[in-house]
Amino acid sequence: MTTLRETPPQRLRPLVPVRARAALTLAACSLMGLVAFGWPFFVTPGPALDTSHAADAPWLFALLLPLLAAVVVAELTSGGMDAKAVALLGVLAAVGAALRALGPGTAGIEPTFLVIVLGGRVFGRGFGFVLGAVTIFAGALVTGGVGPWLPFQMFAAGWVGFFAGALPQVRGRTEVWTVAVYGLVAGVAYGALMNLWFWPFAAYGPEVSYAPGDSLAANAHRYGVFYLTTSLGYDVPRGVFTMLLVLLLGPAVLAALRRAARRAAFDATPTFVPPPEQPWR
Amino acid sequence: MRAAASLTLPRALHPGAWWLWALGLAAAASRTTNPVLLVLIIAVTGFVVTARRTDDPWAGAFSAFLKLSLVLIAIRVVLQALLSRSSQGVTVLFTLPEVPLPSWLAGVKLGGAVTAEAVLTATYAGLQLATILCCVGAANALASARRLLATVPGALYEAGVACVVALSFAPQLVTDARRIRQAHRLRGHSPRRLAGLRRTAMPVLEGALDRSIELAAAMDARGYGRTGNASPSSRRITTALVAGGLLSMCVGGYGLLDGSGAQLRGLPTLLLGTVLAGGGLAVGGRRTQRTRYRPDPWALPEWLVAGSGLSAAVALFATAATTPAVLTVPSPLALPAVPVAAVLGILVGLLPAVVAPPVPHRVGAVASRQPRTAQVSA
Incomplete structure (x- = not known):
């Protein structure tokens, strides 16, 4: 009788390698993305953005971000994704988009995060970023939800996938718990970021709104109040739900993704042998 | 006259045209808080959507966006009423019981007097956001997502293909899930348990992953991944353009945020950066060469x-430059002005209801809702 031996844990070659050029692009775009999210905190009192054109600033960044997202995705995928990686990306994005269309969406319950976090975990940082962005984009197309929030969501979900791919390489029960805790943190952080982009629009009252020209500490305090009163009730359930999903489905999904990666044989490098010289040429 | 230039020949309009029209109206809405103009813009988008809507699944997006914007206005009004202070007006509508809050919430007041001024200010400010959302919703309902994906630049080829795969597979997955749940029910498993979720989710995922490998084989067989004739110099130009664009975007963004000195240089540097990065995308697109099947005409x-759509934006921007006072409501309780030029400019936005080609009647409308996986690899 033959015994099936567990293959030793080995790192899968990242499907979307983050080379130096792509890493620099990602860093620059992420920096601009962070500014687009959190410009109310970075702006110094004085410039036109802060005084006369404060109402236009969110739209300026909403127009700028799609270009940044396009640049970073183009740069990441230009390293030569083969057909298997593209098909896998498309199918995982389809799973995420279908979950997004079907998911209740109420109380922040977002099963899409499971796909992005676990996909990024198994297939690496670069793939995680592209998977997050493409999943959100495809989900918006399926549900007809393309709006000014879309580029912000794409960046935030991209970061969620990226950092899932950057988690330490552990296996077994530790891995599931690491990913589950990461899901909790990512769910809450995603909500805090997505609130931030909407905050300048949300003129709910002078105590919780962005005040142009005010000091950083005062604005941060008002954002804290805004966050506590309006969205913490959404973000904590999202994080907890993601964590529970990872604990429940994580081991099976991780095994399924690794099995797919083995079957696709991403590590196999084809070698081409030139044909023997034809005498009639 | 070319057939594409005909205004009456039924065909799908280029999705980019719908998006430009909608973005023009949205830009117009961003210039004003005058409720007359904002409601007019919503009416224009609603009329055009009703006139030129298809029977695609995303055509219902407009009503979803309309509902979302009504909810946004409602949330804003309720929160404003709860948090408002009497400093925002003197016309008290009614008084709510006041809730004492801990001191670290520094001056937040829950309840108390609700003034008409506070409620109207919240409604007008919410209406502007709602109008912009309605414009975006109209574009979502009118522009075909699939045709939009066909126009992505070559540099995003891989991501675009992945999106098309996702759009084709997502309905298939829903069918799969239904089939598997039915099989479980036939075997006598109760469908409403937590373990039932796992029993449904895992076969769907495994099936999807298996299909991705088959799809990859099909794509390989059809010559996916053929690279264009990008020379090393064009690759170097792409790198330089993207790097320069990002650098000047960062510098421009810093200039915009930092008030010391370089204020004016912020926006032009940022614009230069976007142009450079856009050029980098265009040049980088040359590395993939592909032919288009039935490209959408631009006629x-x-x-x-x-x-x-752009005329509405131009009318509002011109009014904002000449007589900005008519675009705002001087005090919440005053009657808003009706600027004629702006109204006419917005009404031009009604044109697509007539000049856009009628929606083609699809014979196999039901059959085409089935997922078409074959076209993915095309």
């Missing part, structure tokens, strides 16, 4: 539709 109807 007279597209120009008219895009132009009508």
Whole structure:
């Protein structure tokens, strides 16, 4: 009788390698993305953005971000994704988009995060970023939800996938718990970021709104109040739900993704042998 | 006259034209808080959507966006009423019981007197956001997502293909899930348990992953991944353009945020950066060469539709430059002004209801809702 031996844990070659050029692009775009999210905190009192054109600033960044997202995705995928990686990306994005269309969406319950976090975990940082962005984009197309929030969501979900791919390489029960805790943190952080982009629009009252020209500490305090009163009730359930999903489905999904990666044989490098010289040429 | 230039020949309009029209109206809405103009813009988008809507699944997006914007206005009004202070007006509508809050919430007040001024200010400010959302919703309902994906630049080829795969597979997955749940029910498993979720989710995922490998084989067989003739110099130009664009975007963004000195240089540097990065995308697109199957034409109807949206934006921007006072409501309780030029400019936005080609009647409308996986690899 033959015994099936567990293959030793080995790192899968990242499907979307983050080379130096792509890493620099990602860093620059992420920096601009962070500014687009959190410009109310970075702006110094004085410039036109802060005084006369404060109402236009969110739209300026909403127009700028799609270009940044396009640049970073183009740069990441230009390293030569083969057909298997593209098909896998498309199918995982389809799973995420279908979950997004079907998911209740109420109380922040977002099963899409499971796909992005676990996909990024198994297939690496670069793939995680592209998977997050493409999943959100495809989900918006399926549900007809393309709006000014879309580029912000794409960046935030991209970061969620990226950092899932950057988690330490552990296996077994530790891995599931690491990913589950990461899901909790990512769910809450995603909500805090997505609130931030909407905050300048949300003129709910002078105590919780962005005040142009005010000091950083005062604005941060008002954002804290805004966050506590309006969205913490959404973000904590999202994080907890993601964590529970990872604990429940994580081991099976991780095994399924690794099995797919083995079957696709991403590590196999084809070698081409030139044909023997034809005498009639 | 070319057939594409005909205004009456039924065909799908280029999705870019619909987006330009909608973005023009949205830009117009961003210039004003005058409720007359904002409601007019919502009416224009609603009329055009009703006139030129298809029977695609995303055509219902407009009503979803309309509901979302009504909810946004409602949330804003309720929160404003709860948090408002009497400093925002003197016309008290009614008084709510006041809730004492801990001191670290520094001056937040829950309840108390609700003034008409506070409620109207919240409604007008919410209406502007709602109008912009309605414009975006109209574009979502009118522009075909699939045709939009066909126009992605070559540099995003891989991501675009992945999106098309996702769009084709997502309905298939829903069918799979239904089939598997039915099989479980036939075997006598109760479908409403937590373990039931796992029993449904895992076969769907495994099936999808298996299909991705088959799809990859099909794509390989059809010559996916053929690279274009990008020379090393064009690759170097792409790198330089993207790097320069990002650098000047960062510098421009810093200039915008930092008030010391370089204020004016912020926006032009940022614009230069976007142009450079866009050029980098265009040049980088040359590395993939592909042919288009039945490309969407850009003919007279597209120009008219895009132009009508831009005319609304131009009218509002011109009014904002000459008589900015009519675009705002001086005090919440005053009657808003009705600027004629702006109203006419917005009404031009109605043109697509007539000049956009009628929606083609699809014979196999039901059959085409089935997922078409074959076209993925095309």
